[in-house]
Amino acid sequence: MNILNINKFHYMRGGCETVYFETAKILESHGHKSIFFSMQHPENLSCKTKDYFMPYVDLNTSSNGVINQLKSTGRILYSLKAKKLLSKLLNEYPVDIAHLHNIHHQISPSILHILKKRKIPVVMTLHDYKMVCASYLMMANGKNCEVCSGGNYLAVIKNKCVKGSLAKSCLAALEMYVHHRFFDIYDNVDAFISPSFFLKKKLAGMGFRKKIIHLPNFIDIKKFGKVKDGENGRENSLVYFGRLAPEKGLYTLIKATKLLNTNRKVEVKIIGDGPIKGDLEEKAKSDGSNNIQFPGYIKGEALYKEIKKCLAVVLPSEWYENNPMSVLEAFALGVPVIGAKIGGIPELVKEGITGLTFESGNAHELAEKIRYVLDNPGKVAEMRENARVFVEQNLNAEKYYQGLINIYQSAIGKY
Template identity: 45%
Template sequence: PSLFSLRKHAEIGVDEKKLVHIPNFINTADYEPDYERRDYILFVGRLSREKGVRTLLDAVKGIDIQLRIVGEGPMGDEYRTYAKDKKINNVVFEGYRTGEELKNLFRNAAFLLLPSEWYENAPMTVLEAFAYGKPVVGSDIGGIPEMVVEGKTGLLFKPGDYKELREKINYLLSRPSMIVEMGKEARKKVEEEYNADVHYQSLMEVYERACGKKNI
């Protein structure tokens, strides 16, 4: 789903002529964007070490906005204890959420945080955030920079650097009009580059080539 993944396969010896980049897609008709709601900042994902949740907790300590963490995982109890011990009082652990609850959490957020510290391919949470008109502040790692365009659909920071992440969060929070503009660009990007038609067309081209209808 990402050019990053394609390049990694090429690096381990897979013939590049046999590799095709087909992005994930999302049905934007199912998502009503909301550019004005900025009740909190949001993380959605597995509570495990590689997701960078500890970095996120350190980054938001003392920031004048609530962080809502959606998801569960093997490090969940440890992160809850860490937040309590470090007196990080502006964080709420929502646990696992689906359906309308999850939709509302996305819809009412200022922006999504993606502090991954290990390679991500093409996270669907980014597409969901974009579909709701929400920018993303994400780690500059793996396939994330292909989706999060610095200064346009969000901001990037060095993985594991909680101080830089804090700076990026504060930077956006102090510029509400930028959040709106980035959200609109994010929605536009997902409509144009990650829609079902683009995905299916790319798949059909691969199938046609495989069947010998087109030259490889």
């Protein structure tokens, strides 16, 4: 099959992009052909269809002038440019099915009308809560929020859900009404893929009535090799890796580190970058937490080396995580996870088996779990082995491929 893969970023930016690229890779390994449609960006990976990509736009900075602001608004609501460029690409590269990932804002769902017109089956992997929440996260004022349930998007404006900005929140609310009420544009998707049971159930509970199929993310275990005896847990360290953002619960991790009260020295490495990095560093300094390190953004083998050395990876999230790739990567490296009991995390982190869980936002309970890891090396060794076996048996590439092909064939069968 010729498969059109669509995502607004064509470089390694986060978990969504990992799934986007790895899905294309596993399909290609089974003889299928991948065609890409995305947005132009200086960090993009090499791609033969790059000339058809959407022009680059940075929506996180203020546009210069009223005209540019209006263009950005039009692009978010309904992009004629995206339809035109995708049409040109499809004229040159015919496809059998389209697999969408994150298309909002930089591309826009306007492309669904082109795919429908050409009778191209469409599936879409859900990476967040954008189908029911204008701000993706289902959070308002630092807390989990579900007031948009049933399409009550005016609440977005009242709560200034999008970056605390009234203007951006108004635009986000308008976007939701245009896409879901006026066009019902996502009715052009034949099947939605939910990597976690939690996300599937939450969307249904919020009033999203489209077809959703559960298919967890996968990890290509061959990339990580075998876990050698004595290779892991060689130092008393804990690692968080990912985006440094408010919803990730990193202030709770800093507080828990201060509460440890243990004679054993433990290093906490908060690896990554993001909008609150400077504030986190200041918080750790003011708390006198000299055992917290901020190495910055690390990737590839250098990151895996840090993870392998640690006793456990910590994921203290305070938003409804979906099916985090950071957990799968830790497990593939033979490292257990101390994860918050929120969203899809408990579907992966099984208490006492593949890791430990704690109440999201509860620094005291997180400190207890960290102490347990420090005081029970035998149990940690057991969880390391279980974590690796879990992804090998349940979240491997071949199992994902078979599930995905079944979804593709079902969608194609409609046409």
